[in-house]
Every structure is written in structure tokens, then in C-alpha cells.
Amino acid sequence: NAGVTQTPKFRILKIGQSMTLQCTQDMNHNYMYWYRQDPGMGLKLIYYSVGAGITDKGEVPNGYNVSRSTTEDFPLRLELAAPSQTSVYFCASRLPDTEAFFGQGTRLTVV
Amino acid sequence: GEDVEQSLFLSVREGDSSVINCTYTDSSSTYLYWYKQEPGAGLQLLTYIFSNMDMKQDQRLTVLLNKKDKHLSLRIADTQTGDSAIYFCAEISCRVTGGGNKLTFGTGTQLKVEL
Numbered sequence: 001n002a003g004v005t006q007t008p009k010f011r012i013l014k015i016g017q018s019m020t021l022q023c024t025q026d027m028n029h030n031y032m033y034w035y036r037q038d039p040g041m042g043l044k045l046i047y048y049s050v051g052a053g054i055t056d057k058g059e060v061p062n063g064y065n066v067s068r069s070t071t072e073d074f075p076l077r078l079e080l081a082a083p084s085q086t087s088v089y090f091c092a093s094r095l096p097d098t099e100a101f102f103g104q105g106t107r108l109t110v111v
Numbered sequence: 112g113e114d115v116e117q118s119l120f121l122s123v124r125e126g127d128s129s130v131i132n133c134t135y136t137d138s139s140s141t142y143l144y145w146y147k148q149e150p151g152a153g154l155q156l157l158t159y160i161f162s163n164m165d166m167k168q169d170q171r172l173t174v175l176l177n178k179k180d181k182h183l184s185l186r187i188a189d190t191q192t193g194d195s196a197i198y199f200c201a202e203i204s205c206r207v208t209g210g211g212n213k214l215t216f217g218t219g220t221q222l223k224v225e226l
Contacts, residue, residue: 042218050212102153
């Protein structure tokens, strides 16, 4: 198993550009999550999904969109990038009542 | 509310014990977790405790849970320089409506181990 795979690892965007952060897991996990971690800060939940076709907002969803068309994939979309979205983004997945497994993160800089 | 709170910093000497504390607010949480994040890396699960337990020991790690006070702690015995990292507690909200199955993290505690 590859676990949770995030791509890209690094990206620099210009203000107003859009991009999709990819997350895929091969563990057949129901639940998937997107977090952002700002420098020196904890993790803030952006969106999460309890299964294919179902998504819910977390604490900081503004400026982002997600979709969950398959169990494996949970892409995060930024439509109009802003400097405030400069952060490290982590994707995680888990089964019910088990620990979450994390990807290695995507470091995004918006200039 | 669903805030999970931790103190931001802890500094200990090598060989001493470290105790990292966490308070949470969601009484419906069934599992509580401790994760470790080393610089520039993702999060790795250290240990977890089920909500019907008071204590769990795993080698140098001891987790204590006080459900009445919604307080969780992680004790690291014989702390080593390799233990320097950020430690996050996390809870799973299991409410049926509104926020069910959310995995919420604390603010993280930066542990610094000095020689």
C-alpha cells in the first residue's frame, strides 16, 4: 500500500490563479480530510468527507472546494488564490474508529 | 464548542520526563489520539486511547484520560533529543448530527529537549 499520496509537494501560485491539490489513498478508507497548517500553528480543518459523494465543511472552508467522486480520491480546489492561502496542506484518511493516516503535505505559496 | 487546547511550548532536559497536556470539549469523542510532527514532515500517530479507558501505556509513552474534566495527557519517560517535535492531540467528534466524524486537532505543543 502506498498509503495517502499528495501531489504536488510544492507549488508557487500567483494571486488569482487556480489549482487543484490532489489526494489519493489506496486503503479503502471511508473518511478523508483536508487540513491547512500555517507556520507555527496547529491544523485547521478545511473540508472532510465520510464517503464517496458526501462532503462537509470544516472550520475554514472559504476559498476552497472539494469533490469526492470515488473512495480513493479527494481533490481540493482553489479557484482564486490569495496570499492568505499560503500554507502547508495535509490530506488524511481513516476507517471508522481508527487513527488517521496523513500524506506528506503540499507546501503552497501564493505571491 | 469543539476547541481542543494545548500549551504551546514545553522544554525539558534529556533524561527527564515530559508531560504534554490537552483539554477537549466534545464529550461524545470515542477515541483520542496523540500525533507527532517532526520539522518539515507530516503527522505520525504515536498512540491513542479509547474513551472507556483511564490509562494506556506503550513503552516510554503513558496516556492518561480524565473524562470528567475532558483532560488528556501524554507522558514521555526518559525524554531523548529525538523526541523534539510538535505533539498534537486529536479527537473524533461522533455526534450524529452536525459535525459527526470530524477529526479535530489541538493547537500543538512544541517539545524542546535540551542536553
